Amino acid sequence: MLDLPLAHVAHDRAAHRRSKPGLVDDLLAVRETRVLLVSSGRVAAAGHTPALLPAHEAVVGQGSEHYFLGEADDVAYLARPVPGVADGEPAALPAGLAWITPRDLADSGDPLATGLAVEAVALANWHDRAARCPRCGEPTQVAAAGWVRRCAGDDLEHYPRTDPAVIMSIVDDDDRLLLGRGPSWPPGSMSVLAGFVEPGESAEYAVAREAMEEAGVAVARIEYRASQPWPMPASLMLGFRAHAETTELRPDGDEVSELRWFTREELSAARADGSLRLSGRASIARSLIEEWFGGRIGD
Ligand SMILES: [Zn+2]
Known part of the structure; x- marks a missing residue:
């Protein structure tokens, strides 16, 4: 199994309740209801754990909307979008709270709060657009x-809306993993290839197309592994593993500027000497890389 930090869901979305007239007002009047503040793709958190606040403590900034996220153990959860202030900066929070992005949720340690936060950010991002x-x-x-x-x-x-994207570990006959670097990424930062599913194509076709377009590599034996929401702003990452039929690398220069095949030993050595930076712990990219590697790779 892949370890996917943002795929945890410990609550019931209770979709059947959403259309009940006055639901939000009714829930705000219930003392146990908890509210998650969300703004500009971030949630209010104490440390790395999203803050589930009583309604009277969740009054920050302008706006009065709430979205119903679901319930767990007879407690209802709402998201309250807080309009950003100048230049997309989120509003100031009470002492002890700070805005964090979904990337920070890998260290949350609270599956319920994490699942609610991912849902809240994804939903609020859609409303914003x-x-x-x-x-x-x-x-x-x-x-x-x-x-x-x-x-x-x-x-x-x-x-x-949720926009499907594919992300794939591509492995060759020698069990080497293909990693690439985007032109705007810092030197040494590399990851597995990814791309959006285009209208009219299957996810598997998108894997093969992206591998050819970005790297010039023909792939076969495309196997679905797992999926993870990636609300930055609105993706659902569909994770695959694919086998490389060709190994000559041809970076497209547009989305990928550098490509390299790694053995496990080479990857370990590059990590140890600081020349390789991998995607963060929250990403399915990291999970796919570690699945190929055969264990957790230290930070
Ligand atoms: Zn219209």
Whole structure:
């Protein structure tokens, strides 16, 4: 099994409750209800653990919307989006709390808070980009406790979006792993290849297409491994393992500027001498690399 820090879900989304009229107001009146503050792709947290606050402590910044995230052990959870202040910076938080991104959740240590935070960020990111109807351009309004936006112009309902992307460990006949570096990444930072699934193609086809486009490598035996939400801003990462039929590397220069095959020994040595930086602990990229490596790779 892959260890996927952002894939934990310890709560019931209770989707059947979302359309109940007045649900959010009813829940805000319940003392046990807890609220997660979310702003500009971040959640309020104490250390690395998202803060699940009583409603009266979760009054920060402008705005009064809430989204229903679900429930666990008879406690309901809401997200409260806090509009950013200047330049996309999130609003100031009370003492003891700070804004963290989903990347920081690998160290959360609280599966319930982590699952709620990933859901809250993904949902809030969608709301941020769905203020107007893509069909007629009129403003949209929140409905169904945050799970629908309805167009004021033509009454069309819009639903939260998740964009599928593929990410794949590509391994050759000698059991070497292919890693690449994007042109804008710091020197030494490398990861497995990834790319968005395009309209009209399967995830497996996207794996083969991206491997050829980005690296010039033909792959076969494409096997699905696991998936993980990656709400930055709206991806669902579909993890695969693929076998390289060719090993000559041809970086496309656009999305990938450097490519290299690694044996486990070479990867260990590059980590030890500081010349290789891998994707963070929260990423499925790290999990795919460690699956090939055969164990956890230290930070
Ligand atoms: Zn419309």
